[in-house]
Amino acid sequence: MDSHLDWHAARAALEWQVDLGVTEAISEAPVNRFEQVAPPPKAGVASTAQAPVSPVQPVAAPDPVADAETAARGAGDLASLKAAMQAYTHCDLRKGARNLVFSDGIAGARVMIVGESPGREEDRVGKPFVGRAGQLLDKMLAAIDLGRDREDGRGVYITNVLPWRPPQNRDPKPDEMAMMLPFLKRHIELANPEFLVVMGNSSCQALLGKRGITRLRGEWAEALGRPALPMLHPAYLLRNPAAKRETWADLLDLQARLAQSKA
Numbered sequence: 001m002d003s004h005l006d007w008h009a010a011r012a013a014l015e016w017q018v019d020l021g022v023t024e025a026i027s028e029a030p031v032n033r034f035e036q037v038a039p040p041p042k043a044g045v046a047s048t049a050q051a052p053v054s055p056v057q058p059v060a061a062p063d064p065v066a067d068a069e070t071a072a073r074g075a076g077d078l079a080s081l082k083a084a085m086q087a088y089t090h091c092d093l094r095k096g097a098r099n100l101v102f103s104d105g106i107a108g109a110r111v112m113i114v115g116e117s118p119g120r121e122e123d124r125v126g127k128p129f130v131g132r133a134g135q136l137l138d139k140m141l142a143a144i145d146l147g148r149d150r151e152d153g154r155g156v157y158i159t160n161v162l163p164w165r166p167p168q169n170r171d172p173k174p175d176e177m178a179m180m181l182p183f184l185k186r187h188i189e190l191a192n193p194e195f196l197v198v199m200g201n202s203s204c205q206a207l208l209g210k211r212g213i214t215r216l217r218g219e220w221a222e223a224l225g226r227p228a229l230p231m232l233h234p235a236y237l238l239r240n241p242a243a244k245r246e247t248w249a250d251l252l253d254l255q256a257r258l259a260q261s262k263a
């Protein structure tokens with residue numbers, strides 16, 4: 001405050017400020033109140049009489065798997081499941097992806113194929129298995145008279161363990177698979193296939209709890225109470241054409257199971 005003000009002028013200035021609504025008197029030098037020591041309790045006042053300190057409420061850490069379970073359970077049909085996945089924000093892969101890759105083919109088909117994760121083409125188009133591996137998959141299916149667009153009872157339904165493309169097509173990480181697994185399980189429940197085809201290591205890991213596809217392939221297992229056939233991934237077949245022989249045997253096995261259970 002200007003030290004040249006006389007008492008009356010200073011009072012008038014103060015009253016003017018009060019009229020304007022000023023409620024705090026601020027001194028010229030700042031006061032660090034964190035450094036101020038609390039005054040000692042007054043004599044004769046028991047320390048228990050001091051104002052209670054309110055406890056700090058711990059903030060619950062988010063649980064991505066529990067949140068995914070709740071969201072997946074709440075989806076009553078495939079469209080709501082897709083919407084629930086679109087609204088799920090815990091998986092960082094979504095940030096680098098162009099599209100959520102949900103499914104392709106005939107929902108409710110007898111066969112549901114579970115691949116690993118979208119690649120570049122799938123990410124661009126928003127559908128699973130549309131790149132080179134997908135073209136090979138279509139040929140494999142056609143060889144046993146199945147197809148993703150067949151509406152005559154010979155259709156298949158296709159999805160992946162992860163709906164978003166991992167950067168540089170790297171393998172899915174365990175925490176990414178764990179948080180997306182509740183959605184995959186609900187996806188399978190809602191699509192309700194008779195048979196599952198589990199393509200590749202990550203899919204075996206997610207649905208069968210095992211890795212080692214070259215050992216597991218061709219041996220029927222069970223996933224979510226359904227017969228599940230592990231198969232070599234078409235991308236592996238592109239790199240190792242000699243393994244097509246084993247896949248042909250697996251495809252014939254699938255064809256036989258379809259024919260048997262229909263009879």
Ligand code: URA
Pocket residue numbers: 115116117118119122127128129130131133134160200235
């Ligand atoms: N590989 C997969 O596992 N899924 C796709 O959708 C594409 C390639």
